[in-house]
């Protein structure tokens with residue numbers, strides 16, 4: 110069954126390239142823009158990562174796990190990460206390591222497969238400098254008086270093909286793209302040009318590297334061009350990200366890569382849409398910027414969040430509500446009970462053809478869940494556990510996910526929490542209270558639920 114995804118570049122539903130099964134070196138090259146590691150990711154970020162995880166799983170099922178190479182980067186140096194490190198008076202690497210570990214723990218809880226390579230921007234300075242060097246030599250970039258290097262947008266005819274920005278909108282878009290862009294606008298020859306290399310500023314502190322243009326750090330866009338080239342080659346099969354990255358980030362990636370390499374950058378572009386919360390855009394001021402921990406603290410399971418994020422078509426805005434998590438928990442309980450009643454073998458091989466048809470045709474996850482429940486409501490006749498588990502693998506739904514403490518919790522803290530839970534269960538409330546105080550003093554809060562507890566670092 111061919112795997113067809115909407116292509117943001119051609120605006121068409123297109124079949125993904127099928128790697129040659131006879132050629133062991135031919136793999137499907139999948140690049141997905143990763144997080145900026147300076148704070149916990151919110152559920153809007155996780156919508157993109159969960160959708161990408163379903164793509165990864167479908168690719169593996171369709172082409173074979175060994176025929177798929179998935180790369181997702183970590184942005185570990187930029188304005189936000191540096192500002193966070195400065196505010197906390199900590200080295201940049203320590204801050205980004207903390208949030209990388211948190212991101213990994215959240216991804217594991219949401220059952221997202223880890224990418225095969227997870228390159229970091231700071232680990233690929235040389236590759237980025239090399240690319241900028243080529244762009245300078247080819248006349249696609251120039252050094253500004255302050256030592257920053259900019260990409261000359263007018264040097265690339267293909268600019269704007271992905272986002273379809275017209276000349277005027279391009280200038281407005283660049284001005285809106287970030288305050289830092291506006292701040293160094295007077296250094297640029299043209300307002301739409303963007304930074305490849307940022308000259309060192311006092312607020313960058315120790316976070317600077319040598320380059321042929323002076324000390325500084327790479328711009329954000331160049332990291333994805335450099336890391337995808339290093340780990341996947343000059344032309345990749347599928348490049349994905351949230352729709353917020355389409356312009357200017359992905360437009361800039363195309364410009365950098367195609368001018369540097371002289372080859373097409375990505376054969377297929379896919380963008381998932383925004384997540385709304387209670388009908389509104391997520392924002393700190395509205396207090397609706399949920400993290401996974403906040404939902405777990407409200408006694409929801411990470412799997413319920415994953416399910417709820419799949420309830421909307423990935424290319425349409427999805428309105429997230431806490432009620433949708435209740436519905437997701439119920440649906441998971443139904444699937445769990447259905448699975449328990451299935452024989453191990455003896456079912457029809459294509460029992461879930463309607464589910465896979467919905468997934469393969471434009472990643473229609475709500476239609477796939479609808480088709481799944483049509484079958485579940487009909488009963489287990491003709492269905493075996495192996496076929497059912499294949500559907501659960503595709504959707505990444507783990508039905509046996511235990512309410513385990515998080516992996517990044519120190520063992521001594523988990524031991525204290527276990528002791529307190531046992532005391533509470535035995536109605537020894539004095540001991541339970543004393544142990545809670547010990548946990549608080551150690552900087553952890555313990556959240557009780559019906560069937561267990563969760564732990565999280567106490568808010569300061």
Ligand SMILES: [Zn+2]
Pocket residue numbers: 141142143333358
């Ligand atoms: Zn990127």
